Amino acid sequence: MTNMMKRKIKFSFWVFIALTVLLVIFSVQNSDPVRVRIIFWPIEISLAILLIGTFITGLITGALCAYKKLLPDSNDKTGSLKESIQKAKDKLTKKDEKNPRVYHLGGAQEEDSSKQKNE
Numbered sequence: 001m002t003n004m005m006k007r008k009i010k011f012s013f014w015v016f017i018a019l020t021v022l023l024v025i026f027s028v029q030n031s032d033p034v035r036v037r038i039i040f041w042p043i044e045i046s047l048a049i050l051l052i053g054t055f056i057t058g059l060i061t062g063a064l065c066a067y068k069k070l071l072p073d074s075n076d077k078t079g080s081l082k083e084s085i086q087k088a089k090d091k092l093t094k095k096d097e098k099n100p101r102v103y104h105l106g107g108a109q110e111e112d113s114s115k116q117k118n119e
Helices: 003-029 047-070 074-092 108-118
Strands: 033-038 041-046
Touching: 003 047, 033 047, 041 047
Parallel strands: none
Antiparallel strands: 033 041
16 A cells, blocks of 8 residues: 555544544534434434434445455456457467468368358
8 A cells, every 4th residue: 555545544534534523512502302204204404313314324335336446347247358358369260370261260261161162
């Protein structure tokens, strides 16, 4: 892990701590029950619990996005694999420059048999 990554992680940690402290202070000061409507159902819940639940939901969402960002992109692997397969196919079907009827490892029988049928 590079020094820059360690600094970013340390900074993120302290931002998280600061937000958590502010959330706790705000929640304690605003612990009155509030009426919330979820789809069709009205619910009375403490504002503190609602805020903490919202904070935890955002925290989990952010962590999942960060985790996905740190994982290698599977499309990159698929793309390079497709390129490797295409290169291998090109090598297998490459014609011999000295004798145009001879192919390297692939396609020779198909080409020769179709030419014999035409003759």
